[in-house]
Amino acid sequence: MSTRTGDFPGGLHLDGHKALSSGRAVEAMPVPPVLVFPLHQHIGEPAVPVVEVGERVLAGQLIAQAGDYVSAPVHASTSGRVTAIDKRPVPHPSGLHAECIVVEADGEDREASFEAPGDFDAMDLSALRNRIREAGIVGMGGAGFPTFIKLNPGPQGNIDTVVLNGAECEPYITCDDRLMQERAADVVGGAVVIRHAVGAGRCIIGVEDNKPQAAAALRAAARDGVTVQTVVTRYPAGGEKQLIKILTGREVPSDGLPLNAGVVVQNVATAAAIYQAVGEGRPLMSRVVTVTGPGVAEPRNLEVRLGTPMADVLRHCGADPAAVGAVVVGGSMMGFAIDDVASPVVKTTNCLLVDLAVDDADQPQMPCIRCGACVEVCPQLLLPQQLYWYAKSRDFDKVQDYSLFDCIECGCCNFVCPSHIPLASYFRFAKNEIWAQERERLRADRARERHEFNLARKEQEERERQERHRRKKARLKEPADAAEPADPKKAVVQEALKRAQARKEGLESGTEGTEKRQ
């Protein structure tokens, strides 16, 4: 199946529920008394704390540095005192606790001094990327991949297009919509920086056509090769591969990255953060969060300091954190429910969805009847019913043969499944199992290599030892051998005889020679 530019295969027309919060301008939420900064808010290695308990910190001060290349630093988002560095609940599907730096706000909200780096055009590209890295910026659309890595055009440098993702195709979420309306200049400014960093000729901001005000605001602010294009409102138009297809007509290779299609994609909120980091030198300290759902008296869009516990956010929106039902982080299609509202807002928290009434108690999961409804909606053109079959029977070879890893977990298949099978959950499960097996295999390989190396080393040592032994034995034997025929005196006499004979022969040959000459 091929689709024209401007469209993508599959997908769903969903009830957006965006009107709940889309009319609410972004308001700054007050700084909470205690903030919790997880060290791991991004894809990659966790950050490493550089502060100690008891230390005073300022807003924007580095409190944890990147733990590796694929990692991101963490900054305090207000001034205060570090009261603990320990495991706390974090917003993660697993519900596990993870290492966090806890800061008690002092209420003064003093900022560290930031130095603007000046004109980014004049900056060395690697210095520019480093600036973005040091600002702790990661993909704010939800993925959390360290942004500076994606801004490296690579040795080929074949990126010709930057795509800014302003589709916001998930139901309920409106934070990007408001951000694009209210801070269009920042978004466009960030787009210009990104375009410069990767050396691309053009930048297209894709906005779903249900957000005409955002598109108009961006168009008014557009400059320097940045254009705005509205895209069809159909979930998941904001999927990275789908948006690239819509805007450029290119398909990201199934086993490749957007880079392989000459494109780099960034979320609009990430672009705004880049603009702040490069223009003003400010690290990532806050983000816009949509708080919505039936359980919230006043749905709204809030500028929340990173590290603010979700309980405080809910309270601010007129919901009792102790009384609310399920809180979902992210959208209704791809978000995940959290166990503990003490979890903080982190760099990737775009939406808190409270009390979504999903009444499926009377809808038990039924067997798959292979109706193929999932095939029709899969934007990746996969065969979810076959994937499900093999994932369920743990046939992980087959499931990969059916391109499991091309699944973007958009949840369209779940949505249309008449048997109410949580297909995307099965696919996440299968991926995790395969990754676990892969890790296990690598570990086993390493262990085996170590073991084999160890054996080889021992063998080598043994051989060397025997060799030494043999040589030593030989050396001990040698003098004995020599001593047997050689009574030293006799040897000297023989030597003398040999010499005498040689001289004699020499004389004779010499005479011959002279004779001939004569």
Next chain:
Amino acid sequence: MRAGQGLDVAQGGAPFIPPAKRVRRIMTLVLVALAPGILAYTVLFGWGPLVNITLATASALGFEALMLRIRRRPLGPFLADGSAVVTAVLLALCLPPLAPWWLPVLGSFIAIVGAKQLYGGLGYNPFNPAMAGYAVLLIAFPLELSTWTLPLALQQAPADLAATIAYSLGGAGTGGLDAMTAATPLDRLRTGVGLGEAMTEIRAAPVFGILAGRGWEWVNLAFLGGGVLLVLMRVISWHIPVAVVGSLALISGIAFFLGPNHYPGPLFHLLGGATMLGAFFIATDPVTAATTPSGKLVYGAGIGVLIYAIRAWGGYPDGVAFAVLLMGLTVPLLDTYLRPRIFGARRPRVRDGS
């Protein structure tokens, strides 16, 4: 326990929006779409089909409940899903209108117990249960399954509801039965062709109507209408019905073109026998049909060709059941090799299916 049933798959994961369709809704829509055809069948052929449907449905639900109890599965959701009812109705529609009570009941037993529940119930049966039930009956009781009542218009004294039920339950009131039964148009056609009669002679027989078999043509048109409704409502995809009808039309069209005196035209095949019922309601059974778009086309086309082959050269009243069952054998192969090109891939990723 089936492999993987104990998988630790996080329930309550995304998405957090209630799904749109339900198995029960699909089955209900299928039954609604069958209604026009059933109505036409009853109007043109008498009360028999309704009696058969009632018997088959009641016994199918009974067998389903029994098997679910034995297999220790919850009764409620599986009885309410409507799949047993659809199976029973499809089976009953394939039986002769006037049939003894044990034919639909035994057919339901074979379909529900043998072809469905013993394989694991809904979603796990490799063969179309209704067609498996029908095929076993056909092989075991060829006489009973070939004795078809004439359309009411050709009967001397049509049986009313009471007489039909009496016949079904006790074989009573069969005095006039001989006068009511005859070879079906498809049978008549085959016999006629075998005897070397010209097509015009054969078509002059009273069992033939304007387009195809008398009465049958309207029943088929009614099933076609219901089937198109299902496609428009996106309950079934267009691939299988179009492929069945298309391939049957093509092959019978070629035969008709080459020998119009010996072969009936495509319309006769399309509106004769169980063609439309088979194309839109039987071949589209999702559990046993191919599941990829191209696989569905091949599956449907195969059924169309087999229907023609069995009708033209076989010894059975119609070819739909065996065509569906035979093509059902190819489904695993079709599903493995006829996969769509995935997003971002240059070619469909087909590797060996081992």
